[in-house]
Amino acid sequence: MAGVAMPYLMQWFKDELGARVSEYSPPQPLDLSKIPSPVRNIEFMEAARPWCKVMTEDAEDRLMHGHGHLCEEIFMLRNNMYHDQRIPDLVVYPSSHEDVVQLVNLAVKYNVVLIPMGGGTSVSGALMCPKEETRTIVSLDMTEMNRIHWIDPENLMAHIEAGIIGQDLERRLEKEGYTTGHQPDSLEFSSLGGWVATRASGMKKNLYGNIEDMVVRIKMVTAKGTIEKSCQVPRISAGPDVHEFILGSEGTLGVITEVTLKVKQLPECTKYGSLIFPDFEKGIKFMQEVSRQKIYPASIRLMDNAQLRFGLALKPEKGLIERFTDHIKQMYITRLRGFNPAKIALCTAVFEGPTDRVNKEESDINRIAAEFGAIPAGEANGKNGYLLTFSIAYLRDLGMNYGFLAESFETSVPWDRVSDLIKNVKQRIIQVCKEQGIRDGVPPYGSARVTQCYDTGACCYFYFGFYAGDLPNPLEVYSILETSAREEVLANGGSVSHHHGIGKVRAQFLEDTISKAGKQALIAVKHGLDPQNIFGSGNLTGVVGPTGTLKSKL
């Protein structure tokens, strides 16, 4: 994507969001002088040094390990607001499972807190440090553990260290002719361990499954020893699956060090496709029908009108002929087919696999789409649709330069509630923005897409953004907005999260979601595995166990 000019983007910013070029406000230069000095635990540092590749107390390193990619975190970072925040006191980089086992033992011995970190792309506040923590907080950076131990062509599995970053993993597997097929939006930066710890979901889950469908075996080092299965088998009946405690544990129980994943041979053929629907409702009905007939292309998504226009703004500069053909196409859609450009929705699909199967899937999809009044819109639009996904984080940074705050969130919901949920959540965002006095004439941006289809429901993904340049309390407004949006999601029968996880920002909704007894069960497991609260990030259930040096000794 880098190096391609996007001439339409700035215009889109101006038209849809009312951005003013004059209001350019670049991030403040990082001011490290105000970063709080580290809480040292000399004994731990001395004892741990042999077990890590790198150990550092450098202020910038510590800061970079103390945040994820929440809008709030980025905003604070850009405005040097970390001076009164708790950040890790020490960063260590282990290089093997053995290292981690030793480090965890030492942490237990010297009573320090460990917060494991992979790619640092969390959008749940999982990397924020609990304010009340008085012990030394050690960030356990796993990215040096990036080896692929083996690939098993017979059983189609690979054994991989958890610190590996998504794009490296794919690149290296590709060389051998394989792929995991896991493709989250954060693929560029997120790590395997992070995927497991947050129950991640990839774009192509229809073909390859979500992370929980891919893992065969996991090793997790806890304060009470390593949890692992003694066999790597396709299925096992041995009581409740212990993997289920690990998947989505968000670093509260231990560190994931190694994972055995399913792999697939690289697909023979990959094809993009796109369809234009007269409106979003029809598109949803189509998606539901596709799921009912179980024709699942690797990925199939539906963007609403606002997101469609956003996507178009990312198109690269075009030649004269291209522009001419575009015009013809547009004429066809709006004049001949009578589609309203302000209502159309775009469905994009990726087909992967053997050529004949890809072709069959494509024709099936087109057949069903025709029943719902859609027009095929070509491969380029399909590809372009996915571009937005990967660039959204960069675009947010660009938006922030002009005073915008923006965030994405997601949920899963049964089919019968998809369209109402999307409508109501967008409406709620607009309403709250109005109540919070967001500048007149700059409408808040809210858009949605259906990104995953399941038999019984779908995953919906939202982008929202608003102009905060003239608000006295942008973060407060942002937080009110996010909470009301989430409440609306829940009231509409949506889940607290489809794949981003709970972390800290959604912890308030956990008990309501899984019941009091359910939460109690999670807390009991935490108590049992980690009575000293070594893995004290406070994610998921909130801080469970001691947070101070004195208390823990008692």
Next chain:
Amino acid sequence: KAVVSTQSTGGFEDLMEELSVADHEEDVEEKEAEEKEEEESVENLLFHGHRSDLKWCMKDYRPPKYTYVRYRIPCAIREEVLQSNRVRRVISMLCKQTGRSQEQLDTEASAILEEMGHEFSMTILRCIGGLIRKIFKQIITEVTVHKEGIKELRRLSSQKPLLLIPTHRSYLDFILVTWLLYSYDIKTPVIAAGQDFMFMKGVGALLRRCGAYFIRRSFGKDKLYWALFTEYTQTHIINGDAPVEFFIEGTRSRTGKSLQPKFGMLTIALEPFFDARVSDVAICPITLSYEKTVEENLHVRELMGIPKPKESTTGLIKARAILDNNYGRIHVKAGKILSVYDMAVGKVDRKVRALVPRAVIPSVHPHERSFVNELAYKVLIEQQANAVVFPCSALAAVLLAHIKNKCWSVDICKAESELMWVCDLLIKLGCNLIWDKKQHSQIDHVVHMLAPVVSSDGGRVYVHKSPPTTDHLSSSVFRQCNSLISLGRRRNEFMHIVIHIAIIAKILFHPKSRDRTLNQYSRLRDILQYEFIFMPDSFQSDFDRNVQKLIELKLVSFSNNVYKFIDMKVKDFLVSLIDPFLVTYMDSWQFCISYMPRTLQHSQSLKSLCTRIQTYVSVLYCEPYLYGESINLNVIENSILVLAKLSLVSIDKGKSQVYCIDPFNFSNMIREFALTIRPITAKL
């Protein structure tokens, strides 16, 4: 039909004539009017926009649309209702239960929808609008509109589905709200109306085209009807085709006071929110205050037990005498718009419903029920708070006080000074009382507004006894009470403002401690709960607020934990307002304790019981009568209903079996009640 059309052509010619005259002057006048408008917060609807009625009905009308609306024609709406989950499910269930075929039920459902549905047509609405405006200009002095609220309504109409809940005093309510919305470029509503109109030839069809849809008065267990009606109402809210208008009081109030709220329609209207079909619903309580209602005389007769004539087109034509009268002023105010979302925070958990699939017909949860209940009272109280009181209501109270002292005529100067005193008091108590500044002689105008019951000859103000009629009441009773009830209705128009302090004034006949005052206040409030609107469970705060007000106005003193009413004149006046109700309750109960059946076998219907009480009371007193309320069937009925609420009497759902279940506690309560209202009972 024929008559209607001649009327409209007649109107049309007039309009054309007027148009040619008015054409030139118009622009100048409009500009002036605009300048004026900006200064004032109210404006006259009769002359809103174009001066010419014809131009007005052809005006540029582009109301904002609800963001998520899909345009549908009326028959498409009916078709969608027929195909909806709810209706499909009920039909298939009925197939199994009754053995009727699906086709049969489908046909029945279509027929019901035909009978129910509106046939909204903008053209017809415009035509009728012009005609109505013409008529109104003839019979109404002015229709003032509070602009603030209506602007807010317009702003919200694109953002949220709207519910309009007007007060219901007159058939004109329908017309006025639609007219108002049309004038201010807001999408005109669909209106849930009783079926009475439907049978009026021509009129029913016209109303349908103006957006009315008709509901049977009773359809108890008809599941298909219930499903169709629910779905039909809800689809308008979900899709936001138009605001949905209904009356929370269920029917026109004949008594001048607000009726107790009905919850059924409100529950149906809020279900799309509970079900998360919409993210919010905006409720706009609208208050229409009439200086004099068109139906006044009919209502008074109904209150005495003469049944209302069936609505019919011929009846309407006969009633054209209405056009010869002047009905004074009307004030319309759209109240503070309530966001259901905001009010439901912490009270309604929509997640509970999310576990029921859309394909299953949801049931209303208890927490939703109590939320609707509370909301209904909020709406009513907001409506009351926005009501305007006209001086004629105050004069009615003055005259009633004189009649109690057996004077049926009053010196005009005395009447005027007393009127001023009452008006001042009401304004002090927070009442929005408006004088007609255009009138030269206020008292003459006010007297005129009470005509034909009241008249003046320059020197004195007379209250007339009505001409005799044949009825179950002796004609002399009727003659007096007709006027008394009529004046009572007028007085009731401001009762919501004084009710709390009138109760307190009654209790503070002697100075009392705080605890005893509060205790008796809550007791009397319980007894009068069907008579007036009290927010449930808020007697403590209502009491504190009103006592505070009395102390601030230096009407009541508070020392050594004892309340004392200082201003005797005000106290007597307040007591005279509430006494008629208390005395009637006492009389009614005294009859009940002796003659009310005490077993189910001997039970009788509520209606016949009330008539018996009415007859008993009418012979109990010798002439002249003190209070019209004594033979007011509405008050008598309320006095029985409250007994059921207090578990002393059993009333079944159809109100056909009423009998006393707890005579012991009942007689105790009467004794206690007699002590509370002692000064009066002593007199009897």
